[in-house]
Amino acid sequence: MSKLRNDTFIRALLRQPTDYTPIWIMRQAGRYLPEYNQTRARAGDFLSLCKNPDLATEVTLQPLARFPLDAAILFSDILTIPDAMGLGLYFAPNEGPKFERPLREEWEIRALTAPDPVEHLGYVIDAVSQIRRALDNSVPLIGFSGSPFTLACYMIEGEGGTDFATTKKMLYQRPDLLHHILAVNTRAVTDYLNAQIEAGAQAIMLFDTWGGALSHNAYHSFSLPYMQQIVAGLTRKREGADIPIIVFTKGGGNWLESMSAIGCDALGLDWSMDIGEARQRVGQRVALQGNLDPAILLTDPDTVFAETAGILASYGSGHGHVFNLGHGVSQFTPPENVAALVEAVHNLSPAYHAAR
Amino acid sequence: MSKLRNDTFIRALLRQPTDYTPIWIMRQAGRYLPEYNQTRARAGDFLSLCKNPDLATEVTLQPLARFPLDAAILFSDILTIPDAMGLGLYFAPNEGPKFERPLREEWEIRALTAPDPVEHLGYVIDAVSQIRRALDNSVPLIGFSGSPFTLACYMIEGEGGTDFATTKKMLYQRPDLLHHILAVNTRAVTDYLNAQIEAGAQAIMLFDTWGGALSHNAYHSFSLPYMQQIVAGLTRKREGADIPIIVFTKGGGNWLESMSAIGCDALGLDWSMDIGEARQRVGQRVALQGNLDPAILLTDPDTVFAETAGILASYGSGHGHVFNLGHGVSQFTPPENVAALVEAVHNLSPAYHAAR
Numbered sequence: 001m002s003k004l005r006n007d008t009f010i011r012a013l014l015r016q017p018t019d020y021t022p023i024w025i026m027r028q029a030g031r032y033l034p035e036y037n038q039t040r041a042r043a044g045d046f047l048s049l050c051k052n053p054d055l056a057t058e059v060t061l062q063p064l065a066r067f068p069l070d071a072a073i074l075f076s077d078i079l080t081i082p083d084a085m086g087l088g089l090y091f092a093p094n095e096g097p098k099f100e101r102p103l104r105e106e107w108e109i110r111a112l113t114a115p116d117p118v119e120h121l122g123y124v125i126d127a128v129s130q131i132r133r134a135l136d137n138s139v140p141l142i143g144f145s146g147s148p149f150t151l152a153c154y155m156i157e158g159e160g161g162t163d164f165a166t167t168k169k170m171l172y173q174r175p176d177l178l179h180h181i182l183a184v185n186t187r188a189v190t191d192y193l194n195a196q197i198e199a200g201a202q203a204i205m206l207f208d209t210w211g212g213a214l215s216h217n218a219y220h221s222f223s224l225p226y227m228q229q230i231v232a233g234l235t236r237k238r239e240g241a242d243i244p245i246i247v248f249t250k251g252g253g254n255w256l257e258s259m260s261a262i263g264c265d266a267l268g269l270d271w272s273m274d275i276g277e278a279r280q281r282v283g284q285r286v287a288l289q290g291n292l293d294p295a296i297l298l299t300d301p302d303t304v305f306a307e308t309a310g311i312l313a314s315y316g317s318g319h320g321h322v323f324n325l326g327h328g329v330s331q332f333t334p335p336e337n338v339a340a341l342v343e344a345v346h347n348l349s350p351a352y353h354a355a356r
Numbered sequence: 357m358s359k360l361r362n363d364t365f366i367r368a369l370l371r372q373p374t375d376y377t378p379i380w381i382m383r384q385a386g387r388y389l390p391e392y393n394q395t396r397a398r399a400g401d402f403l404s405l406c407k408n409p410d411l412a413t414e415v416t417l418q419p420l421a422r423f424p425l426d427a428a429i430l431f432s433d434i435l436t437i438p439d440a441m442g443l444g445l446y447f448a449p450n451e452g453p454k455f456e457r458p459l460r461e462e463w464e465i466r467a468l469t470a471p472d473p474v475e476h477l478g479y480v481i482d483a484v485s486q487i488r489r490a491l492d493n494s495v496p497l498i499g500f501s502g503s504p505f506t507l508a509c510y511m512i513e514g515e516g517g518t519d520f521a522t523t524k525k526m527l528y529q530r531p532d533l534l535h536h537i538l539a540v541n542t543r544a545v546t547d548y549l550n551a552q553i554e555a556g557a558q559a560i561m562l563f564d565t566w567g568g569a570l571s572h573n574a575y576h577s578f579s580l581p582y583m584q585q586i587v588a589g590l591t592r593k594r595e596g597a598d599i600p601i602i603v604f605t606k607g608g609g610n611w612l613e614s615m616s617a618i619g620c621d622a623l624g625l626d627w628s629m630d631i632g633e634a635r636q637r638v639g640q641r642v643a644l645q646g647n648l649d650p651a652i653l654l655t656d657p658d659t660v661f662a663e664t665a666g667i668l669a670s671y672g673s674g675h676g677h678v679f680n681l682g683h684g685v686s687q688f689t690p691p692e693n694v695a696a697l698v699e700a701v702h703n704l705s706p707a708y709h710a711a712r
């Protein structure tokens with residue numbers, strides 16, 4: 001494979017010099033784009049879209065045709081792994097993802113095994129290969145997975161966004177069972193991400209959507225160590241190119257120091273943190289990705305411009321910043337506000353990268 | 357009024373020496389208690405219970421009859437103020453609080469005025485007087501209110517727990533309108549809390565339930581300064597006794613330093629923080645209240661004991677700690693676990709208060 005024409009995103013994650021701050025947007029291929037909704041309608045539903053490599057490739061590329069983004073991200077879902085484990089992922093209309101068969105009995109937990117990614121998640125691996133070919137080395141492709149703890153929450157609760165009472169009861173009363181699930185998930189995520197890298201993913205992001213629901217001690221026992229194991233188990237160089245890893249715990253602002261020490265290249269930040277303060281706290285250990293409040297994209301181009309300028313100024317001079325939102329883009333976002341965001345980052349950021 | 361027989365809670369908030377760590381529990385009068393559910397059934401519904409001073413007194417005292425708690429908290433709701441402003445508070449079955457007439461038009465916002473607490477919220481003030489008489493100086497009574505920003509979220513969205521898209525759009529596009537609402541709320545909360553103090557409340561807690569949904573800059577412009585104004589406007593001494601003030605922003609762990617500088621006596625902590633680290637960050641400026649994950653009360657007495665011991669050990673030797681949960685107690689909590697928690701705090705904590 002030949003050299004990337006735009007490697008700004010990769011270089012920023014590795015804290016190497018760049019001419020400007022690269023930008024991509026969590027959930028950039030999604031419901032705020034009319035062309036996405038058309039493709040999804042053709043697929044039938046969200047899960048069919050994920051499982052069709054042709055259509056997944058199509059929607060992955062849609063935002064890049066509209067906006068000069070500096071990276072593409074595989075179109076998929078964080079719950080493909082538990083689905084491949086046999087839990088039965090489905091999406092009820094206007095609700096989040098759910099599982100038909102959440103883990104209820106100890107024997108079900110003991111019987112859990114890590115799926116072979118090529119055999120059981122071939123549709124994802126095929127999509128990665130196909131997207132890489134379609135991108136033709138224009139910008140890098142990000143592969144991703146949910147974190148072991150976040151996957152476990154869905155596997156135990158059967159859905160997300162709750163108070164995780166069942167998961168936490170297990171955590172405190174049967175930590176052995178939860179550790180077993182997490183160990184299987186860690187094996188599964190490591191294999192899955194290495195298969196994505198093998199198929200062509202050029203950077204990796206781990207989404208720990210629910211780690212922020214834990215106490216300090218529980219996070220450091222049940223979420224972070226498993227992400228550390230994954231980071232240690234991933235292919236970090238392929239065909240001479242570094243494969244950087246981004247770790248994102250939503251609501252994890254209290255724990256940036258320990259997160260920055262697990263061997264990843266960058267941390268994702270939600271919008272609650274001041275990114276300049278976060279940079280001081282993590283020092284030279286990692287790059288930072290973030291952190292505009294997605295609600296700002298519901299306003300207007302002038303407001304988007306002003307708030308984007310504020311985040312760039314807070315990060316300040318120097319390298320190691322990848323611009324992004326602090327969470328996925330809302331389906332109600334006017335696409336022109338995304339255009340304004342990308343333009344603002346590309347126009348304002350070179351001043352912070354000038355030789356000092 | 358004569359002297360409190362148990363002033364441990366007040367002394368801890370003022371960072372004065374105590375023999376042990378006092379404890380109370382957010383939502384201690386609530387649905388996990390069968391006697392509460394009986395009284396509520398007699399009242400008809402939650403709002404009727406809040407508006408009946410006799411029954412509000414009865415349920416306020418119920419947890420104190422079961423457990424040797426170190427404080428009582430007024431049984432009420434944080435949304436009494438917007439209800440008194442005419443927005444029409446109601447509770448749909450199995451849903452959170454909602455308003456019939458959320459703020460939609462600029463003229464509605466401009467017409468908003470702070471209600472006179474005695475005239476429009478007399479049922480709360482009467483409840484405070486009645487509870488004080490019923491407590492007969494056994495333990496102190498905590499009065500409370502929602503923060504101006506948290507009230508504004510409900511007033512604008514018409515409900516809680518959303519992504520606050522409408523509130524945030526206003527914040528970024530019409531900050532003048534949001535500041536107007538917040539200024540009126542600040543006047544209303546200050547008057548309301550001073551009326552509670554006048555009627556006998558011996559400590560005050562400000563609940564900023566949704567401030568943690570804001571970005572760093574937005575929190576420091578739209579939530580914290582208004583809480584600072586309230587703290588500055590409250591009666592801080594009555595009949596020779598100090599009235600301490602606790603400020604609690606759920607999800608505000610990133611901002612403890614600035615929160616500790618607004619003139620309050622104590623900060624509430626959610627369960628995501630390590631309380632020992634939080635203590636180092638705020639130094640001698642404030643006492644800390646917290647911070648057991650309420651999910652731990654869903655387990656069993658042994659687990660509750662072990663986790664409680666961990667928090668006491670993390671806070672360590674010295675005064676200025678009020679034990680509490682990091683959020684309200686779950687309705688599914690077995691009361692025997694609350695008994696185990698209170699016993700654990702009272703039995704384990706004296707070791708941390710011994711003369712050094």
